[in-house]
Amino acid sequence: MRQTVVVIGGGPAGLAAADAALDRGAAVVLLESAPRLGGQFWRHPTDRSATDTSLQHNWNAFVAMADRVGSDPSATVITSAQAWAIDHDHGQGDAAFGVQAAVGSADGPSREMITVRGHALIIATGAHDRTLPFPGWDLPGVVTGGAAQAMAKAEGIAVGQRVVVAGAGPFLLPVAASLAAVGARVIGVLEASSRRQVVSGWLPQSPWLAAKAPELAGYATYLARHRIPYRTGLAVTRAHGNDSVRGITVSRIDSDWRPVPGTAEYLDVDAVCVSHGFTPRLELAIAAGCALGADRFVAVDAAQRTSVPNVFCAGEPTGIGGSDVALAEGRIAGHVAAGGAITDTQLRPAVRRRRLLRRLTGAIRDAHxxxxxxxxxxxxxTVICRCEETSYGALRSTLIATRTTGLRPAKLTTRAGLGPCQGRICGRTVEELMTDLASTDGGADQRSDGVIIDRRPIASPVRFSELTAQARVVGTHEQMDTQEEDR
Incomplete structure (x- = not known):
């Protein structure tokens, strides 16, 4: 019987998985939450021909995969599809599971509810920026690195005229390059890790750097051409302004990221782009029952299988590694989900590249x-939860006064993490602050109730009226044939 592979996510990992599954002769249903394929990585205008490909890494690979998946008769691509739940053992024919999704504008009143059924599921939901809070980070003009890059890629718009890019990790380099390409004056890239820490993390991996050396060299050359300084051991510790950011305080920090007294300097800016790495999107993987490792990533084997039969995971939910790792993992997941084996000859390049690049991602994690x-x-x-405007002082005093040690009661008493983003921005920060308070005040572990911020019974907001709506079924050929007969 022909396999139906359901892929959630239309970024590098999801597209590679769909492409590989089609190569194996499977039917594919690809769900993408955005209006267009590409995910967070390949942002582009509606008219792809208008895209400045100099801002797009590996653009030709995207075009080839998107065109193939979009035109193959065995593939069904559903965009603007918000997957919100995953069902198991529903007894519907030979399908192993059903993905519940709402199709349409995320805040629209007339979304269509669908149930996507399949034999195998690949979760490729990617990640989102993590930004550590600092005084003034809620001012207009303070944006994440991902948001700044998305505006540059998709709209050709710079978030400001005089901009600082700050945080930690190599992602700061493409953000700065994208901003400079659309006309912003980038007055500096500020890496929080010290030069010694960066060198000690990267240098031992020099035999493996060949895979990324051309890309890194390209960014270094670009920054030099535009006279953008790259400074290490510095962090933005305050943003200044009233209706919008007008300047920032930058401080030298020690190896533990504590500001060094007497090192603060003021920089005149009208925008600051801050990224301290990425947080994997785990809601659907947890909803599917996938086990997480101690590092809070989805645990997978060599074939990208999770702990749940017929459920695979690829890309950032298995470990932050970038688009190249995601492409390799997606190809492996798609091939095996469609009935192939990890030992098949055609997977050797992807397996080899995954092994090489995953070694590098460990170095990146340690260096930054x-x-x-x-x-x-x-x-x-300092605002911690921007949705609910919960301040650090209110969070700390409430937790101490109520002796709250579990994440669920902490959210209910402080409202941190209960806003529209459902803790995706502040969740990990709240967890860390609770850990810090517990250690200084003799409290218990911050997750004594067994709750983590990524665990949500409903992965994305759904109206009550939508829950009662009849869902259209999409999926296995047997079920789709039944639908046609019913019509």
Whole structure:
């Protein structure tokens, strides 16, 4: 019987998985939450021909995969599809599971509810930026690196005229390059990790750097051509302004990320792009029952199989590694989900590249790790949860007064993480702050109730009226044939 492979996510990992599954002769249903394929990585205008490909890494690979998946009669691509739940053992024919999704504008009143059924599921939901809070980070003009790059790629718009890119990790380099390409004056890239930490993390991996050396060299050349300084051991510790950001305080920080007294300097800017790495999107993987490792990533084997039969995971939910790792993992997952084997000859290049690049991602993680001392730059009025406007002082005093040690009661008493983003921006930060408070005040573990911020019974907001709506079934050929007969 022909396999139906359902892929959630239309970025590098999801597209590679769909492409590989089609190569194996499977039917594919691809769900993408955005209006267009490409995910967070391949942002582009509606008219792809208008895209400035100099801002797009590996653009030809995207075009080839998107065109193939979009035109193959065995593939069904559904965009603007918000997957919100995953069902198991529903007894519907030979399908192993059903993905519940709402199709349409995320805040629209007339979304169509669908149930996508299949024999295998590949979760390729990617990640989102993580930004550590600091006083003034809620001012207009303070944006994540991903948001700044998305505006540059998709709209050709710079977030400001005089911009600083700050945070930690190699992602700062393409953000700065994208901003410069659309006309912004980038006055500096500020890496929080020290030069010694960066070198000690990357240098031992020099035999493996060949895979990324051309890309890194290209960014270094671009920054030099535009006279953009790259400075290490510095962090933005305050943003200044009233209706929008007008300047920032930059401080030298020690190895634990505590500001060094007497090193603060003021920079005149009208925008600051901040990224301290990425947080994997785990809601659907957890909803599917996939086990997580101690590092809070989805645990997978060599074939990208999770702990749940017929469920695979690829890309950032298995470990932050970038688009090249995601492409390799997606190809492996798609091939095996469609009935192939990890030992098949055609998978050897992907397996080899995954092994090489995953070694590098470990080095990147160590070289740009977040130090525990970052909490020392917070003030009582620093906003932690921007959706609910919960301040650090309110969070800390409430937790101490109520002796709250579990994440669920902490959310209910402080409202942190209960806003529209459902803790995707502040969740990990709240967890870390609770850990810090527990260690200083003798409290218990911050997750004593067994709750983590990524665990949500409903992965994305759904109206009550939508829950009662009749869902259209999409999936296995047997079920689709039945639908046609019913019509």
């Amino acid at each position: 790790r977040i130090g525990p001392g970052w909490t020392s730059w917070l003030t009582d009025d």
